[in-house]
Amino acid sequence: MEYVRPKALGEALDALAAFDDPTPLAGGTDLMVEVNLNHRRPDVVVSLRSLDELRRWDDTWIGAGVTFARLEGADDPALAQLARTVGSPQIRAAATLGGNLGTASPAADSLPFLAAADAHVVLKSTAGERRLRWDEFFVGPKQTVRRPDELIVGVELPSRPERQAFAKVGVRQAMVISMVSCCVLRDPSGPTRVALGSVGPTVLRATDAEEVASQAARLTDTDLDEFQRRVSAEVRPITDHRSTAEYRRHAAGVVARRALERCLR
Amino acid sequence: MNVNGRAVTADVEPRTLLVHFLRDDLGLTGTHIGCETSYCGACTVIVDGRTAKSCTMLAVQADGAEITTIEGLAADGELHPVQEGFWERHGLQCGYCTPGMIMSAVGLLSENPDPSEDEIRHGIEGNICRCTGYHNIVRAIEYAAAKMRGEEPAPAEWETQEVTA
Numbered sequence: 001m002e003y004v005r006p007k008a009l010g011e012a013l014d015a016l017a018a019f020d021d022p023t024p025l026a027g028g029t030d031l032m033v034e035v036n037l038n039h040r041r042p043d044v045v046v047s048l049r050s051l052d053e054l055r056r057w058d059d060t061w062i063g064a065g066v067t068f069a070r071l072e073g074a075d076d077p078a079l080a081q082l083a084r085t086v087g088s089p090q091i092r093a094a095a096t097l098g099g100n101l102g103t104a105s106p107a108a109d110s111l112p113f114l115a116a117a118d119a120h121v122v123l124k125s126t127a128g129e130r131r132l133r134w135d136e137f138f139v140g141p142k143q144t145v146r147r148p149d150e151l152i153v154g155v156e157l158p159s160r161p162e163r164q165a166f167a168k169v170g171v172r173q174a175m176v177i178s179m180v181s182c183c184v185l186r187d188p189s190g191p192t193r194v195a196l197g198s199v200g201p202t203v204l205r206a207t208d209a210e211e212v213a214s215q216a217a218r219l220t221d222t223d224l225d226e227f228q229r230r231v232s233a234e235v236r237p238i239t240d241h242r243s244t245a246e247y248r249r250h251a252a253g254v255v256a257r258r259a260l261e262r263c264l265r
Numbered sequence: 266m267n268v269n270g271r272a273v274t275a276d277v278e279p280r281t282l283l284v285h286f287l288r289d290d291l292g293l294t295g296t297h298i299g300c301e302t303s304y305c306g307a308c309t310v311i312v313d314g315r316t317a318k319s320c321t322m323l324a325v326q327a328d329g330a331e332i333t334t335i336e337g338l339a340a341d342g343e344l345h346p347v348q349e350g351f352w353e354r355h356g357l358q359c360g361y362c363t364p365g366m367i368m369s370a371v372g373l374l375s376e377n378p379d380p381s382e383d384e385i386r387h388g389i390e391g392n393i394c395r396c397t398g399y400h401n402i403v404r405a406i407e408y409a410a411a412k413m414r415g416e417e418p419a420p421a422e423w424e425t426q427e428v429t430a
Contacts, residue, residue, distance in 0.1 A: 088391020174390030
């Protein structure tokens, strides 16, 4: 295994272009587990640790190198809430937003927030820059349109409402991969966006449910019932070793409703 | 890198894990290997002020870093308050998770000197103990937190609770 340690973004992009199938390494919380389990044997690892360019973070931009430990202090309530639930302190200190995007697990904790916020993923290579909406970037479980020579440099966040909530379901409070995760963003006047993870090949938006929730500033119990029913109808879960499709479908409606109720308070 | 205050220079294979480097090259076997998948926390060390799982980190990633392992806590034969807390409040049984658990507690207390019980449990959520049920570990960390703030730790529960048989 070759280990390349670029000192700046330009050097990193050169390295990614120079090798055949290079593997970018940020916090390593996904990659190193795969390596230890012998699921992956990377020939060339490009370390992103020294790239200060990836650590920039403001209201409209989160650099790919920002760790979940830093995101715990986010002004966006849902982003702070989800960051707090990632892994454990050791994992949050190492794991980065860019890594979460690059691994593209359907269960990745940050993705419901990014999908609900309609974030764009920005990729750079020696050939230039691409800016892709979240649903153009993720194409399947652990599959994205990133080319091997491209680096995820960050996400652009459009303006978003302050009423936000994140919730997830797992078998323990920590160190588990969620069975359902959900983020709701709501403007007090009504407009609502709801995104769910772990219940489809990629993170998804429940647009029929959004329609019900968005219709009014005040929602009745009947509206909430209908919202919950639509979320359960719209998700596309599978049965695997973590949960059954039936449970996930039910839980998706329940957690989405709870997240919405938190936004209404 | 600097390990427990000592400068260390070595040539390592890129694929060498930090935990193997610490144990095999430096002989610091206090850091344990548990799951090798970042799950159990037995391998926890402090890298540049923050806890890290050394089984899923390459030694080369720690190039230039300041590392503290369990061996670096006690100064001149005097136990670190967290070590003392685990001793005084019986925070261990088999001891396998203990070095990692102690390093996580040290990391937690460096960020939050006066944690609530919930905050302690949240702080050690990345460390798994199969013996104790965590109860005495939480008490041990409370003991250490009080000591480190210069306060008198609360008496042990077994000294204050009445036992009826």
